[in-house]
């Protein structure tokens with residue numbers, strides 16, 4: 001499944017708390033990583049920063065200050081490659097400015113556009129020194145060295161095992177301080193081949209990391225102060241990793257193991273395919289207190305005809321039956337989804353079927369997009385492409401319905417007392433921002449030293465995108481009650 005885009009963002013600088021990088025302090029070079037697209041790219045950007053830290057690079061959020069710029073790109077949007085080229089045009093000007101004061105700047109393009117475009121990038125944008133696909137980030141130091149010698153480097157091999165093994169080899173590396181909530185990739189690639197999606201072509205076949213690799217990384221995160229981990233994969237619930245005894249574990253079993261790690265009080269996963277929600281994973285929602293009551297389970301369309309054309313391999317009734325089972329196991333769960341309107345051949349009736357599905361499900365939130373043709377996918381060459389104005393009108397109608405459902409869901413939290421993981425300072429002095437169990441941002445007045453703690457909070461008001469809360473006790477609910485204790489979430 002495609003994880004849906006966040007705002008473009010820079011990778012937060014990692015803080016080295018336990019080791020000296022190769023270059024002496026004071027002689028550090030700066031790396032600026034701009035991340036586009038999904039959470040998997042956010043995770044990969046953090047890993048790139050980690051891999052570069054021992055080489056003497058520290059992260060900067062100032063492009064003008066960067067000795068190395070990496071664009072970690074996303075191919076999910078229309079004209080993604082063109083947007084990268086225009087960004088490279090802006091970077092060229094910064095590079096020229098720096099050159100006037102004798103400073104160099106190397107430029108790399110990573111991510112799915114790098115994978116899809118390969119050599120074409122350095123041909124069209126000669127300022128690019130390095131093109132590196134998503135499976136080759138562990139090779140960055142060596143690739144940079146080649147680029148430094150004046151070679152144009154293009155590395156787009158599909159060797160996920162090598163990347164995962166390298167990530168596992170980070171176990172001996174110094175622990176890097178992390179934000180209270182972190183991503184952890186457990187699976188990459190996809191074998192589903194939905195006819196609108198480029199992921200199987202840009203990220204390759206499904207590969208799962210071993211249980212041991214994931215547990216070790218989660219333990220390192222917990223010891224670095226992470227309280228909440230979101231397991232990532234393009235099709236995360238297809239996870240099938242090998243355990244130490246050679247057995248294959250599914251996602252449910254992996255979650256149970258991660259729930260045993262001290263300090264990891266919240267677990268999430270994204271993004272899932274309906275066909276891969278097995279009984280064990282559904283049961284985990286009923287059993288694990290630390291598995292948050294939120295599930296992103298895209299359906300894309302409510303029309304069986306369109307689901308078939310999309311090669312989704314399930315019907316709308318299959319989806320309803322599945323949700324019944326999930327809600328029976330976790331009645332409090334908030335559901336989220338993805339919708340594509342205007343897929344080739346979508347009639348008014350097909351669209352109405354989608355609206356009907358949304359009305360029946362009642363989502364807590366959802367992402368929705370107009371269908372756009374992605375080169376190389378079967379959908380791009382299908383007959384009956386839907387006119388742009390029809391797509392726009394349907395999208396507006398669908399988004400209005402989703403927005404109403406989201407407001408209703410948020411309003412239903414008013415008066416509840418729930419656990420909130422406090423993650424960062426807010427816009428106003430004295431304000432912190434945290435996350436509810438249902439993935440809603442919660443703003444409240446609290447002291448900064450509470451960042452990283454989980455607090456009982458009463459939801460007192462509802463904004464358009466956030467909830468507003470009031471601290472109840474001022475003490476970490478997990479410190480006082482123990483990590484295995486039930487969260488204080490309660491309705492009414």
Ligand code: SF4
Pocket residue numbers: 001002190191192193194197198199200234235273
């Ligand atoms: S092919 Fe389908 S299941 Fe796989 S990542 Fe794309 S949308 Fe998700």
